[in-house]
Amino acid sequence: MCARPPDAGRSPVHERYAHRVTELERFPSAARPIRPRRRRDRRGRGVRGLLLPPDVPAYATRGDRFDDFVLDAVEHLDHRWSAELAEVEFAVEDVPPVAVTDEEIPLARYQPATGKGRSGTPRRIVVYRRPIEARAVDSEDLAELVLDAIIHEVAEMMGVDPAVIDPEGHGWGDED
Structure with a gap:
């Protein structure tokens, strides 16, 4: 084996820029993360942006409106x-949970308080969307049904007629 001198076989261009090359430039993966390649959006089937900005009222989901x-x-x-x-x-x-065995599917349910202190749960009215x-x-009609369901459960919780809870009526009991 023949050992060549350190400067043998190098071009003048290499000599001119040799002092600028650092260890990180020789191994670019250690210097900076590799950016993923961008794929072309062929035939308009690429990822699309939001149809509506989040601050527009139509952006709210049915659950949010409910x-x-x-x-x-x-x-x-x-x-x-x-x-x-x-x-x-x-x-x-x-x-509603599967364990409900009523003939009708409930619209809401009153759950009385259980226990005391931190281990207990407070009185709760659950509305089923x-x-x-x-x-x-x-x-x-949805807003009125929600109000009617809550009036009915509050009346059950307090042990009174729904007309006492909301004397204005708002649709409770005036079905024809």
Whole structure:
């Protein structure tokens, strides 16, 4: 084997730039992450952006709108029954549990408080979104059905007639 001198066989260009090359430049993967290659969007089938910006009202999902209807109904009742509803927790679930054996699918359910302190659960009214949405014709009807379901469960919780809870009626009991 023949050992060549360190400068043998190098071009003048190499000599000119040899002092600029560092260890990281010889191994680019150690210096900076490799960027993924961009693929071309052929025939318009690529990833598309948002159709609506998040701050537009149409961006809200059906679940978000339903939650707003529940909050509106609770706010409507809170003006008159704030002391009675102070310790009540309102929740929304998509469908009632399978263990429900009633003939009719419930629209909402009152769950009394269990236990005391941290281990107990507070009084809770659960509103079921899908059964109510299935019965509603439009958004106005949906808002009224949500209010009716909550009025019915608050009346059951307090042991009074639903007409006492909401004397204005708002659709409760006036079905023809």
